[in-house]
Structures are given as C-alpha cells and as structure tokens.
Amino acid sequence: MEVIMEQMPIVIRSLNIGFLQTLKLFFVTLAGALPLGLVIAFGSMSRFRPVSWLTRIVVWIVRGTPLMIQLLIIYYFPGLVLGNPIWGSGESGRFVAASVAFVFNYACYFSEIYRGGIQSVPVGQEEAGLVLGMTRSQIFFKVTLLQMIKRIVPPMSNEIITLVKDTSLARIIALQEIIWAGQAFLKGSQGISGEIWPLFFTALYYLVFSGVLTVLLGKLEQKLNYFR
Amino acid sequence: MPILEVEHLCKTFERTEVLKDISFSLEQGQVVSIIGSSGSGKTTLLRCLNFLERPDSGVIRVNGEVLLDAGNPSPEQEAQIRRKRLHFGLVFQSFNLFPQYTALENVMLAKELLAKEQPDYKARKNEIHEEIRVLAEELLRQMGLENRMGNYPHQLSGGQCQRVAIARALALKPDILCFDEPTSALDPELTGEVLRVIKELADQQTTMIIVTHEMAFARDVAHHVIFMDDGYILEQGTPEQVFGNTKEERTRQFLSRFNQGQ
C-alpha cells in the first residue's frame, strides 16, 4: 500500500497525459464524424442509384469489420504495401491515422442513425409546411430538424459512450493514449516496473468521463421531452 | 364568375388513372362537399388543388386567373408554386400539427415566415409580430380554444388538434379552404365539435371544399355535392338533387350503405 502511495503521483501524471490524448481523439472523432455522417446519410438516401449503392456498400464494409483492423490497415497499408508512409513515424502521425480511422468508422454508424431519424419524421409534416407556403429550407430548419434531433439523441448517446471506450483501440498502433500510458509501468517507466495496477486504474478515467457524458446527454434528452 | 374553376383534370400514378376528367366550379362563399367510397380519388383531387401533386392535364383557375395549365407546361420556380398554393388551404385527416410548437405557435409560424418577405418587415418587426399574434389568438378563440393556446399538440384531444389545424389554415386567409375527411381520425364523440366549427365557417360564407363521409353533415352544410367514383365525377348537383333525387345507380348504392350503416 505504501509503495502504491509513493508511485501514485508519478502514475497519475503519466495517465493524465495519456488521457489528454484519449480526449483529443474523442473530440476530433466527434467533430469529424458528426458532419461527415450527415453527408453519408444523404448519400445513402440519394435518388441517384449509383451514389446510394456505393455509399451503402461502403457503410456495410465499415460497419461489418472490426475497427481495430481498420486502424491497422489505415496505419500500415500506405507504408508497408504502397511503400509510401504518409503518416510518418511519430506520435503526431499515429494520431492523424487514428483520427482518420475513427472519423470514418463513426461517421458510418452515425449516418445510419441520421437516416433513421430523417425517415422517421412523418411526410405529413413536410406537406403541412408546403401547404402553408413555407419553403423547403424553412420546413427543414423550423419543422423537421428538431423532430429529427429528438429521435436521434438516444441512439447517438449510445454511440458516443461507446466511442469513449473505443478510443482505447488506438493502442494497437501505439498511440500514446491512456492504456498505452498505463501499460508502460508494466514494462518499466520512470523507475516503476512490473506494476499492473496503473493499467487497471485507467478504468476509473473512462468511468468518470462516460458518467459525465451520460448525465449531459440525459439532460439534452430531457430538454427535448417537452414535445412528442 | 366562380372563384374556382377546375377543368378536365387528369392524374395518373404509374399505371393507375386516379382522376379522370374532373370538372367543377365553386362560387365565392359557397361550400362543395365531395363524397365517394375510399380510393375514388378524393384526396388526390385536393392534393392537386394544393400543388402537392401535379396533374397530367387540366386547368385550375382561381378568380379567373389560370393557376395551373398542366397541358401547357412552363418550368415553374418553387417560389411561384408557393405563391399559388396560398390561394388554397388544406386541413388534413391526420391534423399534421407541428409537435414542437404550441397551439398558438402552430397558427403563427407560417404567417411569421411569410411576413419576413415583406419589404417593411425590418422596420415594423415587433408590430407585425404583435398583429400576427392577435390574429392567431382571435382564430383560436373562434375555434373555442381560448384556454388551450399554450398547449402542445400531445396535450390536446384529437378534436382540439383538428381545430388548431383549421385555425392554422385560416391564418393565411386562403381563398378556398379544403378539408380532407377532417373527422375520420377522431373518436365519434369528438366529431361533433369539429363539424360545428366548420358549420360556423360556412355560415360566415367561407369558401370551402369538404371531403367527408358524414353524409348528414354534407347534406346540411353544402351548396353543391359531388359524388366521385373510380376517378370520375359520377354525379353532382344540389344536396336535394344528389341525396333526394339520386340519378345514378352507383350513387344510390353508395348512399344506401351509409343509411344502413349509421
């Protein structure tokens, strides 16, 4: 116990640095995947068949294969197979590669949720707006958008909480996020080695962060509860 | 001159002809009721008048102005169609109120968005907003909803929702107000309150086209009755002619089903 208390400050500082990288990956993924998902959703609903087919096939592949494999392919394929290591070898290169994989993967999941949301707003809403002389953009922004958001908040919350934990998959390409930081004390780092507890301790970070998000997203859901 | 003239309207979906040579006219301040079994094309006709469907051929004139000449297609901007639509109002069977807005906001929304296109909107913003609110409150009072203005649609009964929808349509002062089976989605005990406000509108000389299965109501409120069957207008005339001196066998069969059923 005493030993742990001595190691604690060192471990916490390391884990904090790792967690910062975890947070960065989380927010970059959200910032990229939220809008990209909408583009993919419109693509999959396109009346131009080749576009909707192509989009749906891509979404199927991305959702049908493990994110871990996508990470590995995106990170190693350019360098090892094409002989053109576009990501470089440093931490920043790994971060960019991880961001690309995460953004693309999550955009595909989000797109399906968006599509469901858009299609679940009854067509009568748009027709009522048209008959009242509203333009299509007025109808989208004043009538359908909020109804769509209301319907997608619960499934989006699920995906976002999953994303918090999925960021740990970036460990597979040695991104220095919190799992990587915790594992370092197993092999030896800053005079501490053979310790597994820092790795276990990382769970607390995830737990607190996902707890905060759950509360915030729950608040949002409640805010939209004033109508049905 | 009639306020509305419909001539030779035809509409085909894929291979099914839904409207076949529909012609009728309507005088200012009068009510026409459209009756007929389900699938006969009544909804499609109202949707054509409201530019939700485009007829394949035929002419629609309001106050002598040609709104639509389907046989003479000119590429139309959405803005033009939008302006033409405003001659008509449409009350849906399923209300289609906007759930995120209160009754009052539902009635005000479209009018406020339209007001933004006025040249003096910026200068008179608050004044215009106030005028619209007063008008909307007046309409809701007229519908007997003075105590329900701040309620959201899910807090209202079906009959109340439909009355909000009627106020919402009236707020834009359409020349012709169309109703598509306004009481068909309601519990029987709620149809009366909706039919009553429509009757009041008729007494105030509101020009209306009412698709309904309420035969007694149609007979009572209408100046002119149209019986549709399989996309055709099979019979039309005064309520006395259509209900009292029915000429067509099909009409007689249709009406007798109602007399037995209700």
Ligand SMILES: Nc1ncnc2c1ncn2[C@@H]1O[C@H](COP(=O)(O)OP(=O)(O)O)[C@@H](O)[C@H]1O
């Ligand atoms: N969008 C559509 N596509 C194909 N067929 C339609 C469409 N809308 C209506 N119909 C068909 O047109 C016919 C008339 O429908 P409708 O106008 O709704 O009749 P009513 O209102 O008298 O019951 C029906 O046979 C219906 O199946």
Ligand SMILES: [Mg+2]
């Ligand atoms: Mg119908």
